[in-house]
Amino acid sequence: MPSFSGILVFAIIPFFASLYYSFTSGIGKIEFVGLGNFIELFKNPTFMLAVKNTLIFIGIGVPLLLILSLGLSLSMMNAPHVFARWALLIPLIIPTASVIGGWNLILGVDGFISRLAVHLGLESINFLDEKFAMEVIILLYIWKNMGYLAVVFTSAISTIPKEYKEVYLLESKSEIRMIRMVILPLIAPIAFFAIIISVMNSFKLFREVYVMYGSMPPKNIYMLQHFMNNNFFKLNYQRLATAAIILIGILSMLIWLILKLQRHYTRDL
């Protein structure tokens, strides 16, 4: 036991130190000015823009991602699909920065989609234009995370005993109803986990936005993570700490809500 507790202390202390800092720096400053920081922040148009864009992005991106990857793993459940299983994880593996040239060729003004449109008699489209920025980053988000979630869902589906599916199929020939009545309720707990992970991963999209649009992205995808980054470079720590507290607050409320929903749902089962 002593040797083990040594390693535990070694791993845990930095963790507690960071936790300690994360609270003191924020709370210490807030105590001086009361709620002033919060009020100022909510009056700040850039912050409100960032909040709005983040909510739009999560509101559209996360449900879309979940539906697509769940659909994909349901369609893959009866066959091995070796190539597909291999290819789906590729976007997760390779850094988006390394294939940014490829994306530019697909989406750019002289890119493949645009040329196909011209070929079909339509006007050329430049998806790299700022007005499509939100669509493009949602596409990148789905591209990046779909394979990961498909693996999570597939492993959840594979833990369901085969007999359940077979018994249901004996009574009803419809496979779609089998999916709805047997598989979906049984993987619901994993779906809650998947929602949490997807929301968290949406913040990691900072990387893709950075390589696509640089450190100053167009206004319509200016999100909380950019707001925080920019205030860091402006050395505005109070505002940054306040924004961090709000962000942590929103996220923990979200997690709490999802966990509560999960508990409610599994009790009904």
Next chain:
Amino acid sequence: MKKWFIKAIVFISAALCIIPLIITVSNSFMSSWEIAEGAHVFPRDISIYQYEQVLLRSPQYLLWFWNSVKILFFTVILAIPLSVSAGFGFSKFQFPGRDIIFFLYIIILLLPFQATLVPQYITLNHLNLLDTTAAVVLPNAFSAFGAFMMTQFMKNIDDEIVDAGKIDGLSHWGVFIYIIVPLSKTAVAALFILLFIECWSMIEQPLIFLTDQGELPLSLYLGNISSNLYAAGTIYLILPLLVYLLAHDELVEGISYSGIK
């Protein structure tokens, strides 16, 4: 008929996933003149012009590549033993506060980087580590994710095996080294790939903790250049791709373990 339809959908989505990769690699074999002619997939004449430019004419690329390798090496060397031993502790020992500490790990795991940016910066500043490789390595080496994943995996190792080892006279360290570590090989391999990906494509941390141009990793380079982009990207993705080809099964298993609670 219906089966074919489903198969086609699966195939098309899989193809969409790798198309940007294919286009990048195939375009890396075009000369800059051929690229200027407009977007097409397959090069007419295979040219290594871009590779020559990247590897021989841009010392910055090589320096940043080396920085990426350095960051990766130190992070992995530190993070894997730490995660494995933390997993051992959380899964095989009862001690006061264990569940609370584990819960804190999960919370830390879920926080986006931007939320912990200031405390991390202040800590690194106090330790005089800003602008060094350690500034990017250390926060990642104490990986909450690694500890979480190893714990989930080791919970499935039978306690009876551990007890049997103890009866045969092994100390805690003996159990750890001769029983737990060999049984966790798959999880370690999966953790290795996930850490690899994380380090190799890291952008947020170096952007803030490293201001010295000489220390930056390659992931920041590719967003800032316009010429020879395809070859630079291709060289950059070879390593992760190789690791993936070698350890695909372990990765899938690892993701499944972190998913099932």
